Amino acid sequence: MPKDDGIGASTKRREDTRFLTGNGKYTDDINLRGQAYVHFLRSDVAHGRITSIDSTAAEAMDGVLKVFTAADFEAAGGLPCGWQVTDRHGQPMQEPKHPILAEGKVRHVGDPIAAVVAETYEQARDAAEAIEVDIEELEAVVDMVEALEEGATKVHDDLSSNLCYDWGFVEENKDAVNEAFDKAAHVVSLELTNNRLVANPMEPRVAVGDYDPWGDSHTLYTTSQNPHVIRLLMGAFVLNIPEHKLRVVAPDVGGGFGSKIYHYAEEAFCTYAAKVLKRPVKWTSSRAEAFISDAHGRDHKTKIDLALDADHNFMAIRTETYANMGAYLSTFAPSIPTWLHGTLMAGNYRTPLIYVNVKAVFTNTVPVDAYRGAGRPEATFQLERLIDKAARELGVDPIALRRQNFIKADQFPYQTPVAVVYDTGNYDATMDKMLDLADYANFDKRVEESKARGKLRGFGIAHYIEACGIAPSNLVGQLGARAGLYESASVRVNATGSISVYTGSHSHGQGHETTFAQVVAEMIGVDANSIEIHHGDTSNTPMGMGTYGSRSLAVGGSAIVKATNKVIDKAKKIAAHLLEAAPEDIELKDGKFSVAGTDKSVDWSGVTLAAYVPHNYPLEDLEPGLEETAFYDPSNFTFPSGAYGCEIELDPETGKIDVLRFIAADDFGNIVNPMIVEGQVHGGLAQGIGQALLENCVYDDQGQLLSGSYMDYAMPRADDVRGFVVDHSCVTPCTHNPLGVKGCGEAGAIGSPPAVVNAAIDALHRAGHTHVTHIDMPLTPARVWAAMQA
Amino acid sequence: MHNFEFVKPSTVADAVQALAAEEAQPLSGGQTLIPSMKARLNAPEVLVSLMGIAEMQGIRHEGDMLEVGAATTHARVATEAAAAFPGLAGLAAQIGDPAVRNRGTLGGSLANNDPSACYPAAALGTGAVIVTNAREIAADDFFLGMFTTALDEDEIITSVRFPIPQKSAYGKFLQPASRFALTGVFVAKYADGVRVAVTGASENGVFRWSEAEAALASDFSAEALSGLSCPADDMIADLHGSAAYRAHLVAVMTRRAVVAAS
Amino acid sequence: MPRVSMKVNGKPMAAEAEGRTLLSAYLREGLGLTGTHVGCDTSQCGACVVLVDGAAVKACTAFAADLDGAEVTTIEGMANADGSLGRIQQAFQDYHGLQCGFCTPGMVMSTAALLAENPKPTEDEVRHYLEGNICRCTGYQNIVRAVMAASGQDTTALAAE
Known part of the structure; x- marks a missing residue:
């Protein structure tokens, strides 16, 4: 069992005390x-x-x-x-x-x-x-497709058109992809919208x-x-x-959620x-x-095609997406529909050929940029909706079709055709776990129970992959990033042994002050309460790149590990001097340095005091003090993945969908604080279910925002989302960062929208509404009812 | 918001006098007025709070009639009217959210006549009498279309007298963002007939669905409504639902209200 | 400018207020009690909920002048006398019912109002009562758990339908 405040413990959050007593210090309080x-x-x-x-x-x-x-x-x-x-x-x-x-x-x-x-x-x-x-x-330019038509009014007079870029990925594969479609036994296509959202922290x-x-x-x-x-x-x-x-x-x-x-x-x-x-x-x-x-999120229109052979193996994927940039380019806007979207189009599957085309368009709307998931939800939504549609058209089980095409556990590391290399994963394991937790075996019985009450029950599945822990600086530099994406940490050990950690990550709900302290406490073996985490002030933290893309633990935490290791290395040298032993013979356990094979030891505070009161100290070899800074630049992305199952009940009279249970079986690699991880998934699920059922940012054709307040933009409330079952027992640790962690902040928002929509389509088909093959999000009662009437 | 002079009289007479000032407006719970003032859509010079007037507070039960003071909050109606008139209490309990119900008032809601508000359905659905400082107005004559009522300038509602029905219920289908009614139907059965009032659906505000009233008068059951549909003309169409959808919901929520009332 | 007096968290307090000064501004700027937050302007989000004479009220949708003489309780008044977390606050920490903390004061105050009215609410009653408090971080499940725990009820069955 983990220690109360070490790695793996559900340590209560220390930041809560100030938030719960009205002592938080938000910017408006200044x-x-x-x-x-x-x-x-x-x-x-x-x-x-x-x-x-x-x-x-x-x-x-x-x-x-x-x-x-x-x-x-x-x-x-x-x-x-x-x-x-x-x-x-x-x-x-x-x-x-x-x-x-x-x-x-x-x-x-x-x-x-x-x-x-x-x-x-x-x-x-x-x-x-x-x-x-x-x-x-x-004249206002609002519709993305019309914005690219010949003679369209230009948002920016000095540009040649409203096209920001026309991106092809992988451009060299385009012909091969088209050839695969020519040879395919089956082609399944879907046109869909990924609805514009407002982050709304x-x-x-x-x-x-x-x-x-x-x-x-x-x-x-x-x-x-x-x-x-x-x-x-x-x-x-x-x-x-x-x-x-x-x-x-x-x-x-x-x-923040990106905004x-x-x-x-x-x-x-x-x-x-x-x-x-x-x-x-x-x-x-x-x-x-x-x-x-505030920058908005999502807002893609996509046509996606899947080619399958006669045995239902995926042969190729081809997409054409229009991505709204809004009126100006927000800070990271161009990267979202491209490098954070195209690179994920392989999903969890062995699809040898992929071609993604994205046209980014200027319109007279608020700029659009990353929102929780950023590009990856768009990719997952297309893929997981399309696979469901394919299974239905081919008359096969959507779970079996997914499993047949999964990258298998023994195939990692896996090079996808869209540039990234997945280091680890076990998609059958997460699928098994989800189906077990969902009691999928008895789902048909529950359909009958609902039917007896005049309701339609449906079950929807999605399996997602995301690229997190962004990102290797040299790689993103080649892809157009005008910044590095490392993270930094300084670990300052004070004379009496307490520790001040300065991180370039920023916590705005993620609980870093607790989690990061757990990591350092575990490594040194001291009480986590003797460790303080500082963040958010450029005057006292080293140059850091901040918090987004589920990167804080995978990248920021790795920097803390690195800096802490430097501290430990130096502390061991000091201990070796005090214990008259060789540094390589010094062991650190539970906050105590000892000489291997002897009973000679000195505790943590004895060493830290010596570092700052260096009377008995190897001054000729070692500087006084105990403070180290490290920068960590990841060698790859991390690849969390998971199986999501959504069970809904649909009221055929009104079209209203209620999510009854939502099962998330995630593989986040190793976990530092399970309580916080669970909370992150809950929040992501609420946002993803919100996108699927409630939230919609809508402009009229004059460019007026119709959903400009909480009177019209439907935020999920306590009675809109329920029944979350979250599991993270399937673990394939990340192979390239010291903690083996992958990141958990965005998963819920990435995997849930297609699961919800798949569940709705499932419910409708089971009730005989087989003409409904897709409904665009959000699946409001009015839209569902209209689809049923069509 | 623009600044204003704030006055808080303790009698109806004083309130009426204060409202005679230039650009004066009454304030009751403020749950709609204050947001609209923040958005600078409304800018009174004098704001006259009606919340300190004792004679406008409280609920009085007399025979077949329940009189509710206009400044009585939804929360009070939800609890204090529950025994005498559960249909009304049930409607009040569905307005907004608990904090809104602790401030919002019956009089404020009726005077504003938001086309998606709940209370107009209860007033029209019971044939209530709207009592003002100057006169009594039948509900059938009170609601004159979206945000428009029979109230004269400086006239304030002091109470509402609801005839208590034998059976009644409110069926509300939520607009998920605002928590107003996307469509709400109040159904009330009296010895001499049935009233059905619909809110949230029509461009013209709350209205009576007379075909349903006729059908229910002879047979107060959901079955009596089968085959009956409400025309979609004049229905609201917005991002939450089309006119056809709202018309459909009118029938669904009417049936559900009848079942709930039975 | 007129002065408005209230008893806030048990102490008599007074500050100047224009007609248009909202209770939220009166508390935050007039009295320096910045625990009450403002998250919207349409009386929807509930971050500003405080208790006025024991009832949950959205402090952004009430004028301070209209509440002259009222008794108000804010998040700053919810801890135990010795400064330790009160029962509801402690449950929110124990069950991870908060993340960024911005909606939390309103959630805690609404919970206090709920439990005063209904000491043992069901999950449905909790969810329904909190419909006027928006949280963007937690997905509400742990908030509901915290409220159930604060009312002394078992929370283990909560996840399942």
Whole structure:
């Protein structure tokens, strides 16, 4: 059994104490002396030319300090894009400028036109109403396919079209893929939409900019998943502030799910305005503002084809996807439909030939970027829906068809035709586990029980793979990333033996302060309560890349292991000196150093004290102190996988679907804190089920957002999701990181949407509605009912 | 939101006087008004809280009539009306969520007449009498279409008198985001007939489904409704459902309300 | 600006408030009690739920002036007298009923209101009662477990249908 606070223990979270007593410190809880407030005047039309802005009246209003427009940012750069995709013809993507405040044109509802800074928030908002803006409205480009038609209105006048890129992967395989389809015994096709979503962390975004003339230095407090990335992007590309003059702090952050990765205009604005006005400047987003200014997620339209031979072996997959970029390129937007999507199109299956085509399109909508799963849910949804459809068309069992084509446990490492190498996995094991937990053997009985109550029961399956632990820097550099994707850690051992760990990862719900302490406690053998985890402040943590892509433990945790190992190595040398033995004979166990084969020992604090009070110390060979920093750059992605089973009941009168049980059998490799892992899966499942049944971000054809508040954007509530059964006992440890961990943050959101939709189609088919082969998400009661009537 | 002068009178007379001021508006629970003020869709100069008026609070049961003070919260109706008029209590218990029910009031809901609100279905479905500071208005004359009522400017609802039916129930199909009614049907059976009122479905706000009333009058059972469908003309079509779907739900929720009431 | 007085977490307190000052702003900015969070502007998310005279109320959808003289309990008032976690708070920690912590104050306050009304709620009653509190992190299962545990009930059967 694991120790109470070591690896494998469900240690209670230490961060909970402050959150449960109202002592959390979120960005909006920060109020600086002399702080002023900004309100952004945002476009209420989707597309238009700004002909004039008159802020005279606003400037004269009570409390107003200044009204900013694009003219105030002539010296600043645009918000940079962190990933350059190269198209199928070897050309770089089209990359328009993304200004802090709109320059000449507004390109989506919510595009900021002007910013009013005033003594109070309400004064700023009052004054914003007095700004006179004339906009010549232009035709809005909303539909992705129409946006690429000849003669379509252009979102960006200076680009050749609304096409950001036309990407082919693997381009060299295209002809071979087409030939395979010509030879196939069966071809199954599906057209589907991956619905646009809004991440909706419960904490809206906040930024507080502060300028200190004493050191000519800036501080930005912001709701970010990666403060170092913001410091680099904003400092180097937007405001021209060197890193040593810019501190970015992301304190307690109330959820992110991807939407707080990106560098946003409001951050740059507050940082800049604080210097101009010589006062701290604060912005707190309302929820209404969040809907039109936080990056959205998903929004793909896809046609996918599967070729099978006469024995139902998969021969080839071919897809054509339109991916919405929105009006501007958000920080990592171009990478999502390409490298985080195309590389996963093999799924868990041996499909020798794959060709993925993605057309990324500019539209007059909010920018779209990563949202929990980011590209991988889109890939999984296509594949797992299509396999279900194939099984139905071929008249075979969807489980058997999957198993027949699974990469088998003895075939790892497995090179897919889409560039990645899966290190480990055992897909039959997770499938077996899921079916067992689901009591699938007795499902037919439950169908009858439901039928007796006038309800339709269905069971849907999905098996997913994801690439996590992003990512090897040299590889992503070749793929267009303009950043490295290592992670960092400093382990500072204090004189009395307590330990301060500084990580470049950022925790905004994931429980790092608990989990990371468990790892260090296990390695050294000290009480986890003597270890403090620090994150979120660029002034005291080493350059880190932050938290997203289920990378924190696999990459950030590996950096902590590496730094801790350096500490242990040095501590052993000190212990060897104190014990008059050779370092290689020193063993560390349970916080005690001993000489192998003897009863000579010194405890942890004896060594740490010697490091800082080096009276009896090998000063000629060893520096005093005990503090080490490590950077860990992964050699491969990690590949979590799992089998998901969803059991639903459908009310044929109303079309309403209730998820009765949801079984998740995941292989996350080794696990540090099972309680936290379970919680991560629960959250992912709720978001995935939300996408499948409830959530939909909808624009009308004028580019007006119809689902711009919780009155119309349906967030899953406590009575919408239930019956989660989560298992992670199937373990094939990752082969290339020290903890053997894979990552668990996104799995739930990746695997669940196709399982839910497959369950709905299953229920309909069992009840004779065999004409329904697909319903686009979300499967609202109205859509299901309409499909049944068709 | 824009600032305003806040007044909190303790009598109806004082409230009416305060409302005579330029750009004055009444505030009861505020569960709809405050969000609309935050969005700057509504900007009164004077806001007159009705929550301190004792005579507008509480529930009075007298024979076949239940009178509910207009400033009585949904939560109070849900518990205190349960014995005398379970159909009404059941409807009140389905409005919004617990915290909304602790603030939102009957009078506020009726005066606002949101086309998807629950209470208008109860008022129209019982043929209630809307009592104001100036007069009494029959529910059939009160609701004049989406967000429109027979109330005059500065007229406030003080109470509502509900004739207690022999049997009644509210069938609500949730709009999953707002938790308002995508379609809600209140069915009430009286000695002299049946009333069926539908909310959430029509562009014109709450309405009576007279065909269903006629069918149920002779046979108060779900079977009596079979084959009956509500026309989709004038039904709301939005991202949560088409006009045809809402029309279909009217029939489904009516049947379910009848079953629940039986 | 008029002053508004309330008894907050058992202590008499007062701060200036405009007509438009919401209870949430009064608590956060007027009294410095930043445990009450604001997550939306349409009275949906429930991050701001506090108890007003014992009843759960969305603090973002009530004017401070309208509640002059009220007794208010916020998340800051939920710990035991010795500062240790109260029964509901402890259950949320024990059952991992929170992740980012932003919705948590509202969840805890709604739970307090629920258990005052209904000391032994069923799972369905818990889920129904919490419909006005949105959590984006937990998928609610562990919140429901925590509430059941706080009411002294067995939580082991919760996962299964």
